[in-house]
Amino acid sequence: MSQSPKDPGDVRGAIEAGRRHHDMGGRDAGPVDRSQHAHDPWENKTDAILRLLADPARGPVMRIDELRRGIEEMGPGIYDELSYYERWIASIATILMEKGVLTADEIGRKIEDVRARHADAPPRREGFGGGTR
């Protein structure tokens, strides 16, 4: 992604040319939107999965900086398209596949199972996955 700036004295240009989309400190942007969404159960579950995997008592299975790398490597399109915890669960799945803990095939089949069960017996109230973000 990095390309040489035209002017060797253009330090800012060099920094901009070398940095990736997640590295946004100092960039121009608009006012801060302070509205807040309530967390869905599946977001809390994703958070808990990460805490368990990052627990040193389990190895850890994966570290927080690995979660971050998985998110940074998504590329700007996906990064901006996904919500915060969507990025998390996608990165968790990617890192677990890299480490050989899970396979893409297993995850794909299980997602189908989960969705089929949901379609057969949608939850009446609370607790299960959650369908929106």
Next chain:
Amino acid sequence: MSPHDGPHDHGAHDHPHPNQPDLEDAPLAYYPAMADAVAELLIEKGVFTADDLRSTIDYMASRTPALGARLAARAWADPAFRARLLADSKAAAAELDIDTGPAPVLVMENTDAVHNVVVCTLCSCYPVFLLGKSPDWYKSRNYRSRVIRSPRAVLAEFGTVIDPAREVRVHDSTADMRYMILPRQPEGTEGWPEDKLAALITRDALIGVCEVTAG
């Protein structure tokens, strides 16, 4: 295992889940399904148990800004504790049976000369064990981009105007180092009981985008 028990069953724990729309007819979206799929597979493989998952969800729900506020109130009331909190937050918090979590947390003290504020420009690192889940704005592109370059302007959007004579320091968090701010104690609250002090201290003051007022 049915998806309706195990990791999804909150059991006797019966707190409300706001923002949960009627799901009866909606297909389960892809990423929520992925979260369930990954959880079930990890349980089947014995990486953790359904109980581990349930108890972790509950434990993380118990992490709220009230914990950070208790630490700050104690620091105001007890100068020796304040010194210990600034030197080693994990050990100091343990005195109050508060868990700062696996990542180190540095507590930065606001003074009449310096105002501190926290960001994570690269992602969203945050002292989650002391403050709970971070607010959406903390994770937003606009906050992450601008606060490090124009902190006074961003703070003003939160209604916080910093005296030009005070220095503003912005602390950029990482996966391995988190920050919490010890706000200035408002004048006139000296000698107040700690719980009354703690009630004044907001999440946003502990992030550094606001100051504490006596109400």
